Amino acid sequence: MIRQILRKDYKVKSTWRSMNSDVWNMDYLTDIDDSTEVAVYEMPVADPSYLRFACKFFQPQIRILLNIGVHHLADCETPEEYMKAKGEMTKLPNVKGETYR
Numbered sequence: 001m002i003r004q005i006l007r008k009d010y011k012v013k014s015t016w017r018s019m020n021s022d023v024w025n026m027d028y029l030t031d032i033d034d035s036t037e038v039a040v041y042e043m044p045v046a047d048p049s050y051l052r053f054a055c056k057f058f059q060p061q062i063r064i065l066l067n068i069g070v071h072h073l074a075d076c077e078t079p080e081e082y083m084k085a086k087g088e089m090t091k092l093p094n095v096k097g098e099t100y101r
Contacts, residue, residue, distance in 0.1 A: 010037040048085045
C-alpha cells in the first residue's frame, strides 16, 4: 500500500509481490538507479539477526513494523525470539549513523 501511495508523486522501486526473501536482495539493490526517488522494501525476519544484516545493505531511513502472523514465527523458536528479532530495527543506525530510540 505504501508503494501505491508514493508512486503517484515519486519514481518508486519496491518489493515485487510478496518476494521478500533474502535471495531477492541483490536484484532489488541493483535495480535502484539514479532515477529512483523512493525505495520501499519489505524485509522478513528470516532468522534472529537477519534484519541487522539486511539493513547494512539497504540502509533504511524509515522503518515500519508490519503485522505479525503465525506464519511469521516459523524461523524463530519462540514468539519472544521473533519479537526480539523485530526489535532489532530500533537499535540499528540509520544512514547518518544515528540510532532510533
